[in-house]
Amino acid sequence: MELPFSQSCENNKDPILAVLQKHLVADGHRQPSRVLEIAGGTGQHAVHFTTHMPWLHWQSSDVPEQIETLNIRLRAAAKANLPLALPLDVTQQDWRVNSFDAVFTANSLHIMPASAVVEFFRRLNGVIESGGHLCIYGPFKYEGDFTTPSNAQFDLRLKSRNPLSGIRDFEWVNELAGEAGLTLLEDNAMPANNQLLVWKK
Numbered sequence: 001m002e003l004p005f006s007q008s009c010e011n012n013k014d015p016i017l018a019v020l021q022k023h024l025v026a027d028g029h030r031q032p033s034r035v036l037e038i039a040g041g042t043g044q045h046a047v048h049f050t051t052h053m054p055w056l057h058w059q060s061s062d063v064p065e066q067i068e069t070l071n072i073r074l075r076a077a078a079k080a081n082l083p084l085a086l087p088l089d090v091t092q093q094d095w096r097v098n099s100f101d102a103v104f105t106a107n108s109l110h111i112m113p114a115s116a117v118v119e120f121f122r123r124l125n126g127v128i129e130s131g132g133h134l135c136i137y138g139p140f141k142y143e144g145d146f147t148t149p150s151n152a153q154f155d156l157r158l159k160s161r162n163p164l165s166g167i168r169d170f171e172w173v174n175e176l177a178g179e180a181g182l183t184l185l186e187d188n189a190m191p192a193n194n195q196l197l198v199w200k201k
């Protein structure tokens with residue numbers, strides 16, 4: 001069966017891995033830790049990261065309508081530390097998950113409406129353990145400005161598909177993270193005009 005595929009995932013998975021490897025460890029040791037992935041998409045990140053960080057137990061998820069596609073790749077990978085993905089829409093009242101040492105999401109905050117971003121951060125509070133991490137990859141604006149003209153064009157394309165989509169302001173996202181008890185550790189500039197933001201609870 002053909003596996004779901006995204007070229008951008010293929011391009012960004014190694015740069016993201018290099019940053020995650022610094023943070024998704026316990027007290028500097030590669031001890032088992034549990035990660036919840038929101039908006040898993042094609043599953044390429046989940047498979048790549050669990051291959052290169054075998055100490056992680058990676059629970060991927062996505063909105064119910066994406067689960068079947070996501071699980072094609074996870075099922076094919078058949079890895080003990082990568083269970084099948086859970087249906088999880090960040091706007092649902094109860095995420096029906098236990099707590100995790102880290103939450104990871106890539107390229108999702110600019111797709112979902114701003115109201116869903118608010119709900120994402122509101123519900124995170126009970127999900128990340130104290131001392132745990134939140135890692136968010138994607139494009140951001142700073143003080144209202146796009147980091148590059150190509151991100152400004154990307155924002156227009158997003159809004160033409162869905163007026164509620166759009167590149168989010170870093171300051172706004174960081175404020176929501178603060179309200180969820182998270183402190184920014186790093187803002188990593190990544191290839192292709194993206195950032196990888198890392199917070200700690």
Ligand SMILES: C[S@@+](CC[C@H](N)C(=O)[O-])C[C@H]1O[C@@H](n2cnc3c(N)ncnc32)[C@H](O)[C@@H]1O
Pocket residue numbers: 006009038039040041042062063066088089090091105106107108111112116
């Ligand atoms: C551009 S794709 C990114 C997928 C993958 N993380 C990647 O980097 O390739 C956006 C993802 O956001 C998910 N998404 C959109 N709205 C969501 C919501 N309310 N809750 C959870 N996931 C959502 C979509 O289903 C899709 O998988």
